[in-house]
Amino acid sequence: xxxxxxxxxxxxxxxxxxxxxxxxxxxxxxxxxxxxxxxxxxxxxxxxxxxxxxx
Ligand SMILES: [Zn+2]
Numbered sequence: 332x333x334x335x336x337x338x339x340x341x342x343x344x345x346x347x348x349x350x351x352x353x354x355x356x357x358x359x360x361x362x363x364x365x366x367x368x369x370x371x372x373x374x375x376x377x378x379x380x381x382x383x384x385x386x
Pocket of ligand 1: 334335336337338339359360361362363364
């Protein structure tokens with residue numbers, strides 16, 4: 332997988348949390364972007380409360 336912004340090959344890291352299954356993150360070393368697959372994002376969203384109504 333490559334970064335959609337600068338086409339740099341992404342480094343994949345695996346985050347393992349005690350109460351979550353492992354989550355794979357793709358990190359771009361060029362722009363420090365973090366790309367998460369949709370399937371990987373949902374457990375994160377359950378873990379962190381995302382309140383989009385607050386500004
Ligand atoms: Zn990038």
